[in-house]
Amino acid sequence: MDAPDAPHQTDISNIGEFGLIAVMRDTLGEPSDEDLVTGIGDDAAVYRVGDGEVHLLTTDTLTEGIHFDRAFMPMEHLGFKAMSVNVSDIVAMNAEPRYATVTVGLSQNVTVEMAETIYEGIREACDAYDVTVVGGDTVSAHSLSLSVSVVGEAAEDDVVYRGGAQVGDKLCVTGDIGASYAGLKALVRNRQQLQEQGEDFQPNLDPFSYVIRRHLAPPAQLKTVRDWAAAGVQPHALIDISDGLASEVHHVCEASDVGAQLYEPALPIDPETRNTATEFGEDVGVYALFGGEDYELVFTMPEAALDAVDPQSYTVIGDIERPEDEEHPVLLQRADGENVPLQPGGFDHFDDE
Amino acid sequence: MDAPDAPHQTDISNIGEFGLIAVMRDTLGEPSDEDLVTGIGDDAAVYRVGDGEVHLLTTDTLTEGIHFDRAFMPMEHLGFKAMSVNVSDIVAMNAEPRYATVTVGLSQNVTVEMAETIYEGIREACDAYDVTVVGGDTVSAHSLSLSVSVVGEAAEDDVVYRGGAQVGDKLCVTGDIGASYAGLKALVRNRQQLQEQGEDFQPNLDPFSYVIRRHLAPPAQLKTVRDWAAAGVQPHALIDISDGLASEVHHVCEASDVGAQLYEPALPIDPETRNTATEFGEDVGVYALFGGEDYELVFTMPEAALDAVDPQSYTVIGDIERPEDEEHPVLLQRADGENVPLQPGGFDHFDDE
Numbered sequence: 001m002d003a004p005d006a007p008h009q010t011d012i013s014n015i016g017e018f019g020l021i022a023v024m025r026d027t028l029g030e031p032s033d034e035d036l037v038t039g040i041g042d043d044a045a046v047y048r049v050g051d052g053e054v055h056l057l058t059t060d061t062l063t064e065g066i067h068f069d070r071a072f073m074p075m076e077h078l079g080f081k082a083m084s085v086n087v088s089d090i091v092a093m094n095a096e097p098r099y100a101t102v103t104v105g106l107s108q109n110v111t112v113e114m115a116e117t118i119y120e121g122i123r124e125a126c127d128a129y130d131v132t133v134v135g136g137d138t139v140s141a142h143s144l145s146l147s148v149s150v151v152g153e154a155a156e157d158d159v160v161y162r163g164g165a166q167v168g169d170k171l172c173v174t175g176d177i178g179a180s181y182a183g184l185k186a187l188v189r190n191r192q193q194l195q196e197q198g199e200d201f202q203p204n205l206d207p208f209s210y211v212i213r214r215h216l217a218p219p220a221q222l223k224t225v226r227d228w229a230a231a232g233v234q235p236h237a238l239i240d241i242s243d244g245l246a247s248e249v250h251h252v253c254e255a256s257d258v259g260a261q262l263y264e265p266a267l268p269i270d271p272e273t274r275n276t277a278t279e280f281g282e283d284v285g286v287y288a289l290f291g292g293e294d295y296e297l298v299f300t301m302p303e304a305a306l307d308a309v310d311p312q313s314y315t316v317i318g319d320i321e322r323p324e325d326e327e328h329p330v331l332l333q334r335a336d337g338e339n340v341p342l343q344p345g346g347f348d349h350f351d352d353e
Numbered sequence: 354m355d356a357p358d359a360p361h362q363t364d365i366s367n368i369g370e371f372g373l374i375a376v377m378r379d380t381l382g383e384p385s386d387e388d389l390v391t392g393i394g395d396d397a398a399v400y401r402v403g404d405g406e407v408h409l410l411t412t413d414t415l416t417e418g419i420h421f422d423r424a425f426m427p428m429e430h431l432g433f434k435a436m437s438v439n440v441s442d443i444v445a446m447n448a449e450p451r452y453a454t455v456t457v458g459l460s461q462n463v464t465v466e467m468a469e470t471i472y473e474g475i476r477e478a479c480d481a482y483d484v485t486v487v488g489g490d491t492v493s494a495h496s497l498s499l500s501v502s503v504v505g506e507a508a509e510d511d512v513v514y515r516g517g518a519q520v521g522d523k524l525c526v527t528g529d530i531g532a533s534y535a536g537l538k539a540l541v542r543n544r545q546q547l548q549e550q551g552e553d554f555q556p557n558l559d560p561f562s563y564v565i566r567r568h569l570a571p572p573a574q575l576k577t578v579r580d581w582a583a584a585g586v587q588p589h590a591l592i593d594i595s596d597g598l599a600s601e602v603h604h605v606c607e608a609s610d611v612g613a614q615l616y617e618p619a620l621p622i623d624p625e626t627r628n629t630a631t632e633f634g635e636d637v638g639v640y641a642l643f644g645g646e647d648y649e650l651v652f653t654m655p656e657a658a659l660d661a662v663d664p665q666s667y668t669v670i671g672d673i674e675r676p677e678d679e680e681h682p683v684l685l686q687r688a689d690g691e692n693v694p695l696q697p698g699g700f701d702h703f704d705d706e
Contacts, residue, residue, distance in 0.1 A: 007466060009467075010466060011464060012468070027472035027476060031487065033451075033485040044488065047452060050402065050403050055504075057502070058488060059456055059488060098386075098400075099389070103500065104377075111362040111363055114362075123381050132384045133381050133384070133393070134393065134398030137374075139414055139416065141419065147414060149410070149502040151408075
């Protein structure tokens with residue numbers, strides 16, 4: 001369909017999300033701002049504001065039909081989750097969130113009452129995270145969306161990056177993982193059953209109440225960061241789980257130039273998450289490793305420093321090691337003892353290669 | 354279609370954009386942050402970062418089909434304009450822009466080359482405005498969109514708000530106005546002709562080159578703010594023209610609790626804007642007063658202070674006065690001498706009442 005002299009056009013799927021971020025970085029060039037500590041590439045940008053203090057800036061958008069399904073996303077949870085996702089990026093730099101702006105993209109089928117309920121969820125998050133909304137806008141949009149930016153603050157020396165992991169560190173995760181994905185599975189099946197069976201369908205989501213809540217209204221782990229500050233400890237490396245544990249551990253290893261050994265039996269998984277996987281006849285390890293949207297923290301810390309941290313607040317899931325194989329920096333020891341290379345988005349069995 | 358016990362739902366059009374912002378403010382409650390100088394309600398939020406310095410934060414989104422038409426919006430201009438719109442909000446507080454985050458919402462028909470061209474436009478704006486992009490993301494979306502947040506900085510005493518206008522001030526505007534709307538008219542007609550006549554159509558947009566550029570790639574008035582700083586002067590009140598001159602003057606009057614007398618013959622209008630209005634058989638005053646998207650600055654200043662400002666950089670278009678009629682704080686003296694109340698979105702003839 002192109003005219004003969006039209007320039008060549010490449011489908012975005014050819015280079016993927018990370019390829020596109022590389023295009024952005026290449027096109028924008030290296031930043032030269034003297035007060036900028038970290039630009040594109042970590043969970044949030046970091047820039048100095050004087051007196052050894054830095055501010056952090058992050059932004060994230062939730063769009064209907066892509067990041068959430070209005071059929072099962074209560075508007076209050078939507079507001080809360082949009083805030084959590086952004087606060088989590090600030091927390092993942094070991095910093096405190098402070099200010100937020102919220103832009104609500106309104107499609108024609110959104111009512112005043114729905115908008116009000118979204119703002120109630122945002123307010124709930126503001127109370128939970130001590131954040132003040134300082135700017136807000138509503139724009140017409142083809143689909144409902146929430147675009148949030150959050151400014152955080154920290155002492156410059158307290159900021160923790162994903163690139164600080166050291167050989168010998170323990171690899172840890174807060175809370176439990178895989179629940180958000182399990183909740184999504186339950187919600188999607190419930191909607192399908194409702195569509196197929198109509199009014200005859202008697203939904204029973206009680207066995208999934210925890211995992212559903214983890215999907216719809218995940219909390220950001222601000223308390224963990226505050227506990228570390230109170231205990232006077234800092235992780236070497238820190239990242240939050242948005243894409244999935246395997247992906248985040250790869251980010252840490254790549255940025256830190258280290259490898260990691262994970263132990264699958266050590267992964268903290270809630271019984272309800274296990275039951276959900278069983279119900280769907282699926283491997284709960286897949287939920288935990290690749291499910292994503294947990295918004296728990298992955299961190300690395302020397303064993304000695306871990307002694308100062310409440311043992312209830314985290315689980316050791318592996319070790320930071322020298323990477324033996326550049327192609328496969330992350331290894332996963334499975335329950336049967338087999339040690340397999342882990343990929344960011346799936347298992348990588350030697351047999352299949 | 355609602356179930357009998359479904360809560361009452363109100364269409365957003367019943368309360369409008371400003372009604373919705375009121376809902377947001379009411380639901381979120383009064384901010385209590387001690388370092389927050391100004392939250393929702395001006396062009397940007399203002400918060401203290403120490404040593405008499407403040408940061409400013411603003412965010413704005415451009416969405417295809419709502420804020421721009423891809424049929425005539427070059428991708429490079431789109432990137433530039435998304436930055437300009439946000440930088441203009443910082444400039445409209447008499448501050449310097451510093452950092453930006455950019456989220457590109459990609460629909461399936463956007464290619465790598467288009468994304469790259471968008472980033473080239475963003476880079477051009479970064480160079481023009483001394484802004485560093487510190488964070489960026491790409492998200493899947495139903496339509497192409499650019500969501501930008503900008504952090505600015507200023508000494509706290511230098512920030513100028515929309516609410517500072519004083520009786521006796523001169524009401525001024527930078528540059529010329531109405532051109533952006535004229536450019537949009539020319540672009541829309543050109544697209545229609547192309548659709549109707551197909552390959553037989555020979556577009557000639559030369560007579561509209563200035564107004565089209567003003568629509569597609571409007572510059573933010575950063576130079577004006579820098580000139581004021583160099584001259585050691587500050588306006589009493591300041592706002593940028595996004596919705597249209599009449600609307601912005603109403604914002605200033607409402608926030609400052611004053612009235613204004615505008616003189617239509619004084620409005621700075623480029624000859625090409627006049628010619629475009631003539632070509633379309635329309636009143637160029639409507640373009641200038643209600644067209645919007647000019648991103649020029651409206652400011653009020655005492656006459657004595659104006660002496661220090663380059664007279665080429667602004668036009669006096671009216672006076673700030675005591676409001677005689679609370680219902681009609683803004684009056685417009687038309688070319689024929691008639692003095693009519695001006696509404697934010699149109700003329701208000703006494704005859705029609």
